[in-house]
Amino acid sequence: MLFLHKSNLKNRAMAKSPITINDLARELNVAPSTVSRALNNSPKISDLTKQKIVKKAAELGYNLNMVASSLSRSRTNTIGVVIPFLNNFFYSEVVNGIEELAFNKGYRILIAQTRNSFDKEKEILRTMSATRVDGIIACLTTETTNTDHLKILSANDIPLVLFDRVRFDFPCRKVIIDNYSAMQQSVAHLARSGYKKIAHLGGPITCNISSEHAKAFKETLKREGLPLLTQFHLSTDLTEEDIMEAIKIWLTSRLKPDAIITATSYAALVVSKLIKEQKLSIPEDIALSSLTSEPALQFVEPQITSVALPGRDTGKTSMDYLLNEIEHKEQKSDTTIKPYQLIIRNSSFRNK
Amino acid sequence: MLFLHKSNLKNRAMAKSPITINDLARELNVAPSTVSRALNNSPKISDLTKQKIVKKAAELGYNLNMVASSLSRSRTNTIGVVIPFLNNFFYSEVVNGIEELAFNKGYRILIAQTRNSFDKEKEILRTMSATRVDGIIACLTTETTNTDHLKILSANDIPLVLFDRVRFDFPCRKVIIDNYSAMQQSVAHLARSGYKKIAHLGGPITCNISSEHAKAFKETLKREGLPLLTQFHLSTDLTEEDIMEAIKIWLTSRLKPDAIITATSYAALVVSKLIKEQKLSIPEDIALSSLTSEPALQFVEPQITSVALPGRDTGKTSMDYLLNEIEHKEQKSDTTIKPYQLIIRNSSFRNK
DNA sequence: TATTTTAGTGCAAACGCTTGCATATATTTT
DNA sequence: AAAATATATGCAAGCGTTTGCACTAAAATA
Numbered sequence: 001m002l003f004l005h006k007s008n009l010k011n012r013a014m015a016k017s018p019i020t021i022n023d024l025a026r027e028l029n030v031a032p033s034t035v036s037r038a039l040n041n042s043p044k045i046s047d048l049t050k051q052k053i054v055k056k057a058a059e060l061g062y063n064l065n066m067v068a069s070s071l072s073r074s075r076t077n078t079i080g081v082v083i084p085f086l087n088n089f090f091y092s093e094v095v096n097g098i099e100e101l102a103f104n105k106g107y108r109i110l111i112a113q114t115r116n117s118f119d120k121e122k123e124i125l126r127t128m129s130a131t132r133v134d135g136i137i138a139c140l141t142t143e144t145t146n147t148d149h150l151k152i153l154s155a156n157d158i159p160l161v162l163f164d165r166v167r168f169d170f171p172c173r174k175v176i177i178d179n180y181s182a183m184q185q186s187v188a189h190l191a192r193s194g195y196k197k198i199a200h201l202g203g204p205i206t207c208n209i210s211s212e213h214a215k216a217f218k219e220t221l222k223r224e225g226l227p228l229l230t231q232f233h234l235s236t237d238l239t240e241e242d243i244m245e246a247i248k249i250w251l252t253s254r255l256k257p258d259a260i261i262t263a264t265s266y267a268a269l270v271v272s273k274l275i276k277e278q279k280l281s282i283p284e285d286i287a288l289s290s291l292t293s294e295p296a297l298q299f300v301e302p303q304i305t306s307v308a309l310p311g312r313d314t315g316k317t318s319m320d321y322l323l324n325e326i327e328h329k330e331q332k333s334d335t336t337i338k339p340y341q342l343i344i345r346n347s348s349f350r351n352k
Numbered sequence: 353m354l355f356l357h358k359s360n361l362k363n364r365a366m367a368k369s370p371i372t373i374n375d376l377a378r379e380l381n382v383a384p385s386t387v388s389r390a391l392n393n394s395p396k397i398s399d400l401t402k403q404k405i406v407k408k409a410a411e412l413g414y415n416l417n418m419v420a421s422s423l424s425r426s427r428t429n430t431i432g433v434v435i436p437f438l439n440n441f442f443y444s445e446v447v448n449g450i451e452e453l454a455f456n457k458g459y460r461i462l463i464a465q466t467r468n469s470f471d472k473e474k475e476i477l478r479t480m481s482a483t484r485v486d487g488i489i490a491c492l493t494t495e496t497t498n499t500d501h502l503k504i505l506s507a508n509d510i511p512l513v514l515f516d517r518v519r520f521d522f523p524c525r526k527v528i529i530d531n532y533s534a535m536q537q538s539v540a541h542l543a544r545s546g547y548k549k550i551a552h553l554g555g556p557i558t559c560n561i562s563s564e565h566a567k568a569f570k571e572t573l574k575r576e577g578l579p580l581l582t583q584f585h586l587s588t589d590l591t592e593e594d595i596m597e598a599i600k601i602w603l604t605s606r607l608k609p610d611a612i613i614t615a616t617s618y619a620a621l622v623v624s625k626l627i628k629e630q631k632l633s634i635p636e637d638i639a640l641s642s643l644t645s646e647p648a649l650q651f652v653e654p655q656i657t658s659v660a661l662p663g664r665d666t667g668k669t670s671m672d673y674l675l676n677e678i679e680h681k682e683q684k685s686d687t688t689i690k691p692y693q694l695i696i697r698n699s700s701f702r703n704k
Numbered sequence: 705t706a707t708t709t710t711a712g713t714g715c716a717a718a719c720g721c722t723t724g725c726a727t728a729t730a731t732t733t734t
Numbered sequence: 735a736a737a738a739t740a741t742a743t744g745c746a747a748g749c750g751t752t753t754g755c756a757c758t759a760a761a762a763t764a
Contacts, residue, residue: 031714068750092439269651296648299621420720
């Protein structure tokens with residue numbers, strides 16, 4: 001009963017097509033505008049007619065055409081989410097947080113993965129703005145070194161909130177982790193546990209996160225009175241091969257590190273495995289600590305010390321800011337720093 | 353330069369608003385229809401005018417309004433993806449596969465999580481059909497025991513492809529894993545490795561997966577000549593508490609299982625940890641095998657035997673089928689069974 | 705009772721694009 | 735040279751809502 005056979009259409013006489021408010025209007029002998037207002041629960045329509053209309057709508061299986069509604073209102077109630085990868089613990093938690101809040105507020109989310117390609121990022125933003133999303137939440141690629149594509153969004157009045165990997169030179173709200181402090185605490189913790197030759201397996205410095213980590217790494221070592229050996233401070237793309245290569249060199253060199261801090265939890269897992277394969281022990285020979293977390297870290301032996309990031313919360317806050325911009329036209333350009341938690345597990349202190 | 357000040361509009365004279373094809377048409381003294389055709393690279397427009405139009409469009413920063421285009425064409429180039437959870441290895445791999453293919457074919461994806469609630473599933477399908485998605489790919493909740501909400505989709509001519517958790521009583525294409533066989537092989541492997549008291553920690557039997565697992569579990573035990581003890585065949589919601597409770601009972605009972613098959617990889621990780629905490633050894637005292645996989649299984653000690661599921665491939669195939677329905681009106685109602693791989697690791701055979 | 709206010713409904717334009725059909729040249733065919 | 739065809743463009747309706755304004759009748763005020 002979801003369709004009517006309409007005979008008043010010229011080109012598609014007798015075409016089977018979904019019920020519209022016009023169909024309802026004709027059936028009930030009221031104007032389409034009355035139907036629209038009734039279904040939107042406008043106070044201008046009497047309760048009696050509302051009831052009649054709602055009843056008929058249910059009866060005929062009427063389903064609002066959001067496309068038409070969006071065109072008319074110039075609002076799609078859709079927000080775009082741009083992330084490097086979906087199959088990643090942190091990002092999927094963030095999206096989870098975004099989706100939950102969005103759904104409750106009557107928004108849909110459009111997701112796209114950049115796979116860390118700047119070109120794809122540009123392309124995605126272009127199509128999202130064509131789709132007329134009401135706003136965008138994005139985590140930039142590591143390749144993103146200029147912001148022209150973001151400027152197009154502002155020019156089109158599409159609010160943007162950046163999270164995690166951001167560009168401080170672009171005016172918009174940003175939600176990030178206190179990366180400097182996370183590294184600082186990690187190093188300090190290792191130093192105070194007696195480790196002296198601390199190495200860092202980091203990501204590409206083109207992104208704010210890695211550069212903040214790098215800075216904190218150097219400065220904290222100095223503060224703790226430890227030497228900074230250049231070969232112990234690596235910036236890689238963190239592919240499995242990169243990790244393998246770096247670790248093999250470290251573990252077989254004359255001067256081994258006695259502690260390793262990895263940028264990602266996946267790297268930590270790989271490193272942990274490699275160390276054990278070399279018959280070295282964690283944390284006695286080498287300590288291990290990760291700047292990102294995922295549940296797996298608690299299931300390996302020994303459990304790996306890590307910085308727990310508030311993914312859900314980051315997503316929720318980003319969405320919250322975006323909604324403020326969308327619904328209250330509140331235009332801010334500040335940076336919110338989310339708290340992290342250094343969770344000390346057995347991989348980072350010697351039992352003595 | 354993205355906006356024009358329009359003075360020909362009645363109600364919003366002087367309003368700043370995005371460039372439309374009408375603006376381009378006026379600037380170039382051609383008809384809007386010509387602009388539309390030119391930008392869509394219609395063969396009916398001369399190369400010269402196409403060039404002029406494309407150039408002007410770039411110059412003014414014209415960006416197609418997909419909403420209007422969708423309304424006009426009755427096609428949104430958007431597909432809906434409905435999954436229980438995003439932060440789950442298998443599902444995020446599936447979505448990954450869907451997104452990749454979709455993006456390459458010019459489709460956007462709208463994602464929503466049911467969080468395993470039937471009511472939310474219904475609500476999601478309603479709003480997705482209001483959004484006029486061109487098709488939907490869904491993995492049903494474990495609570496979904498009737499298909500009325502799916503019928504509304506067919507009534508609205510929205511193609512649907514189900515994956516993983518499906519309802520065989522609904523006519524549409526389905527992409528699933530050979531769950532029966534996966535369990536069968538898992539049990540057979542354990543039996544042949546000398547384990548005799550095999551237990552299964554399964555999911556809620558309301559869903560096809562768990563019931564296929566259950567069936568295979570019983571039948572294979574029988575075939576292998578092993579006893580089926582009811583307390584060793586559990587169906588739970590697989591929350592952390594459920595797992596804990598079940599395992600505690602098993603491990604402390606007089607009659608312990610000597611092998612455990614878990615429905616999910618997360619459960620396997622938890623079980624592995626609990627077994628070790630009880631000072632029992634894997635695989636000597638108890639073998640462990642999982643019916644779902646995730647990278648973490650390879651990082652724990654011992655590595656956990658598991659059934660690897662082709663997530664990406666499941667996503668790609670589902671999307672491929674959906675595109676066939678959307679673009680070639682191909683209406684099929686068959687079931688594709690994806691191959692899995694039983695990956696035998698150290699958790700499931702004794703070194704002797 | 706005459707006048708203003710309020711409540712409930714309808715009219716019609718607008719949102720920006722697509723597309724069937726008509727029209728006007730330009731090109732080819734007889 | 736006339737007729738038929740091909741090529742390029744314009745016209746206008748249509749997609750399904752929303753919303754400002756106009757209108758009518760009933761209720762409230764003077």
